[in-house]
Amino acid sequence: MKPSAAHIVIVEDDPVTRAKLAAYFTAVGYRVSEAEDGDSMREILAERPADLLMIDIQLPGEDGLQLTREQRERSEAGIILVTGRTDTVDRIVGLELGADDYVTKPFDQRELLARVKNLLRRVRRSGVAAEIGTVRRFLGWTLDLGSRTLHDGSGEFTDLTRAEFRALALLSANPGKVLSRDRLLHEIAHRDWDPSDRTVDVVVRRLRQKLGDDSRHPRIIVTSHGEGYLFAASLKR
Numbered sequence: 172m173k174p175s176a177a178h179i180v181i182v183e184d185d186p187v188t189r190a191k192l193a194a195y196f197t198a199v200g201y202r203v204s205e206a207e208d209g210d211s212m213r214e215i216l217a218e219r220p221a222d223l224l225m226i227d228i229q230l231p232g233e234d235g236l237q238l239t240r241e242q243r244e245r246s247e248a249g250i251i252l253v254t255g256r257t258d259t260v261d262r263i264v265g266l267e268l269g270a271d272d273y274v275t276k277p278f279d280q281r282e283l284l285a286r287v288k289n290l291l292r293r294v295r296r297s298g299v300a301a302e303i304g305t306v307r308r309f310l311g312w313t314l315d316l317g318s319r320t321l322h323d324g325s326g327e328f329t330d331l332t333r334a335e336f337r338a339l340a341l342l343s344a345n346p347g348k349v350l351s352r353d354r355l356l357h358e359i360a361h362r363d364w365d366p367s368d369r370t371v372d373v374v375v376r377r378l379r380q381k382l383g384d385d386s387r388h389p390r391i392i393v394t395s396h397g398e399g400y401l402f403a404a405s406l407k408r
Contacts, residue, residue: 176200176201176202177201177202177222177223177291178201178202178203178204178219178220178221178222178223179196179201179202179203179204179221179222179223179224179225179287180203180204180205180206180212180215180216180221180223180224180225181193181196181203181204181205181206181225182206182207182208182209182212182224182225182226182227182230182235182238183205183206183207183225183227183230183253184207184208184227184229184230184231185227186207188227189205189207190205192225192280193205195280195284196284196287199284201287204219204221208230208231208232208233209230209232209233209237209238209241212224212226212238216246220246220248221246221248222248222249222291222294222295223248223249223250223251223287223290223291223294224238224242224248224249224250224251225251225253225287226238226239226250226251226252226253226270227252227253227254228252228253228254228255228261228265229254229255235252235253235254235265236252236261236264236265236268239252239265239268239269239270240268240269242269243268243269243270243333247294248294249271249272249290249291249293249294250269250270250271250272251270251271251272251273251274251283251286251287251290252265252270252272252273252274253273253274253276253278254273254274254275254276255275255276259367259368259369259370261273262370263369263370263373266332266333266334266359266360266370266374267332267334267335267373267374267377268332269332269333269334271290271293271294271333271360272286272290272360273360274286305317307343307406308406308407309343309391309404309405309406309407310390310391310404311323311324312324312382314339314340314343316340319331319336321336321339321381329381329382330381331378331381332374332377334359334360334370334374335374335377335378335381337358337359338355338358338359338371338374338375338378339378341354341355341358342355342392342400342401342402343402343404343406345402346402346403346404346405346406347401347402347403348401348402349395349398349399349400349401350399350400350401351398351399352368352371352372352399352400353399354399355371355374355399355400356368356370356371359371359374371399371400375392375394375400378392379391379392389403390403390404391403391404
């Protein structure tokens, strides 16, 4: 195993599932640590930070959503949520709390490996080239891509979830251009869109609320019916 191999922490209370995942990802060259709950996860992270966390939603005590919120406040590590449920609410809440992707049990290990590789590439690329110093100003708002912050005209900080920040960053990078839901979802959650998936619409609705953008007469994020969304505000230098 190479010393630079990414460190994956698997947080799963079922010992069989946890052991299988650990064996698989160790065999393909990753450094893997196993945790059965939030406390054991924290002990591992205190000794060795993770590049990627794979967290089961249905954990005893603190569930995976609580751990996702906590870790996103502390780390930029990639987070994949593992769930046995197909509930869209879990999916959206997880992304809003800062998860990067999710998989539903039972899952194919090769597909999971592909998702892990893709997410690790994105995490590393983001860490190396974080667009430091890039600031976008529009209608009194200031979006700083380097510090990942949004401030209103009076300088007040507006809290954005990871998904909201990514969506706004992508939209504002393409002013006047309609972006499909598929492209937006790939940026937010690294997966392809399907007609039953409302994740993008929920993220855009919450962005509009935070930006004070009237959905009936939007000035910042406009809906292109049947296509996607468009950033309509003019950017100022």
